[in-house]
Amino acid sequence: MSGEAIEYDAGHITVLEGRHAIRKRPGMYVGSTGERGLRQLVFDVAERAVNEVLAGTASRVDITFLADGGVRVADDGPGVPVEAAGHTGGPGLETLLTRPLTGPDTSGRHGLTSGLFDVGPCVTTALSSRLTAEVRREGTRWVQEYVRGAALAPPTAMGPASGSGTALTFWPDADIFETTEFVFGVFEERFRELAFLNRDLDVSLTDERPPGGPRSVRFRFPDGVREFVAYLDREAGRAGTAGTAGRAPHPDVIAFERDTPAATVDVALRWSDSREERVRGFANSWPAFEGSTHLLGFRDGLVGAVNAYARGRGLLAAADADLSADRIGEGLTAVVSVKLDRPEFLGATRGLLGNAAVLLCVTEVVQEHLGRWFEERPEQAGAIVGRFL
Structure with missing residues (x-):
């Protein structure tokens, strides 16, 4: 210098x-x-x-x-x-x-x-x-x-x-x-x-x-995320590429919403005989990436509900390993939306939700509601879970 x-x-x-x-x-x-x-x-x-x-x-x-x-x-x-x-x-x-x-x-x-x-x-x-x-x-x-x-x-x-x-x-x-x-x-x-x-x-x-x-x-969509899942499936069908869309084992979209102290959880999902997984996550209407706490919670709840049903119905033996998230996600179209009072995003681009309480909250909501849906519709539940075995 x-x-x-x-x-x-x-x-x-x-x-x-x-x-x-x-x-x-x-x-x-x-x-x-x-x-x-x-x-x-x-x-x-x-x-x-x-x-x-x-x-x-x-x-x-x-x-x-x-x-x-x-x-x-x-x-x-x-x-x-x-x-x-x-x-x-x-x-x-x-x-x-x-x-x-x-x-x-x-x-x-x-x-x-x-x-x-x-x-x-x-x-x-x-x-x-x-x-x-x-x-x-x-x-x-x-x-x-x-x-x-x-x-x-x-x-x-x-x-x-x-x-x-x-x-x-x-x-x-x-x-x-x-x-x-x-x-x-x-x-x-x-x-x-x-x-x-x-x-x-x-x-x-x-x-x-x-x-x-x-x-x-x-x-304007009065049925919210239920219509969103149906739209995503239609768009995949229009794309016409192999493996991107398929026939659903049940025609209805499974949807549920719940207000909890941690967040308002709004979920819709449907399986088809496609091999592709399409899961879209949002936090306060902002797109969220894989690794966000609510998407991790959704996977945990999904795996918990499917495996609990499979074991309760004797579809999995005691010695069998649990079905994996990757296996259960095949052919799944889902929208997972959470709305929080104070969302904590990791990074300025807001692509990754970090609220820890949301993970457990979404896990419980998904496992409870999907488990109840399975119990109330055994024929459709059997068609869904059976395809993973």
């Missing part, structure tokens, strides 16, 4: 806050400046609207991909409070769109978590070249415009409003993102998934960009 002294003091430190920090390091907030980060902008805005429906204060969410490259997310809830009108009862419009949500989570175990850091829609505001907020609340329509995260003026009353709700329309900043082209199919898959996992959710997606005219889809 040179003997020359290197001066470094507080004057060399630059403190970035709010939108400046987000725009300086966008990947820290949305994961990347590619397509992955682009779609996170939509999820950060849609999360608030979806939670309005799950809380019972709104009935539906409508997401529209506009022909000019913008995205509009609208709900029919009571409308976000507007500071300029003196509204209370939550963060006001400008607070919601410009400041990270660092307060306590009030959505409970049934609220949706889709952001990487749970800072709210302020990230979308900061990373959009333009954002328009429209609030219909208590008979008045309010509008506010933002450019690259900064409000151009306070919310302005634009006259009377019919109904109520909030609509946020934004255009991603092309100076930040490598692409501003949204892939509709990705959102179609994710919001279909959310509707399966949250049976009260009613969500529509409209794409106004196709040259042949707009296309729309709407998702």
